Amino acid sequence: MTVLRTPAKPAPAAPAPRNRRLRGAGRRRADHQPQAYVFLAPWIIGAIALTVGPMLVSLYLSFTEYDLFTEPRWVGLGNYVHMFTEDDRYLQSVKVTLVYVFVAVPLKMLVSLLMALALNTRVASNGFYRAAFYAPSLLGASVAAALVWRAMFSEGGSVNNVLEGLGWDTPSWVDDPGYTIWSIILLAVWQFGAPMVIFLAGLKQVPRELYEAAEVDGAGVLRKFWHVTLPMLSPVIFFNLVLEAIHAFQVFTPAFVIGGGRGGPADSALVYTLYLYQTGFEDFEMGYASAMAWVLLAVIAIVTAVIFRSARLWVFYGDKS
Structure with missing residues (x-):
């Protein structure tokens, strides 16, 4: 009688040592x-030739006196000292820019959040309203939008006509030093579509x-907004705040067009970038303009760092599952 025997299974190969596997993966990556x-x-070539290289040249020029036609002359910190101690127009540009940033950014954030809350409903016409409210943002900081805005807020424009009909007699917004910057701020707030979409x-x-749990606890509309909506939206608020703050410090086209290219009456619309442009490309003081650009870069970096640093106190990254 023949007995059939099952052949013995070969022993499994020992796994390769971990160090050998790591060396193999590293060799493949290499x-x-x-x-x-x-x-x-x-x-890499584009970044070095078009970004890093010009930045380093600009940093060098910020310590020189350079007019684009003669060799740069080293002046050390002279440009920076003159900027903060002797240049009244520079200080005026800083003041105007800070007013713009600290008014336009919160107003734009508030309006965009309110509109997002209004559009966060299941209504058939919501698609139309979302597109209509987002449309102004497509124009961006365009010359065409600024020209229309300047015409609306000039003497005899539609805005003054409407205000006069309501019994409020106002001067030409673009020609009065007390109103010019506010017309630029309103233009920025009007273009609230991009942050609104992100909020939505x-x-x-x-x-x-x-929301259902809050209703069970007896929370009303305001309490639900304060204790549920805002904490859950805090990462989105943080994102929008960083972007809008950076954009606000770099505002140029609306101030250039509405201010008539010179910063408006009594330099009331002389934002920082406009004065930088005038210094570098109209007065040909490129060394001084380079110093101004580096100060602006430092300020934006500091403001951004402060926002990031403060985020740990008010941004809530909760589990939404």
């Missing part, structure tokens, strides 16, 4: 590095269960 640098080369996307992510 083999692909030349190809990676070839594909990255256009971006954030509102869609707030779980309904939180």
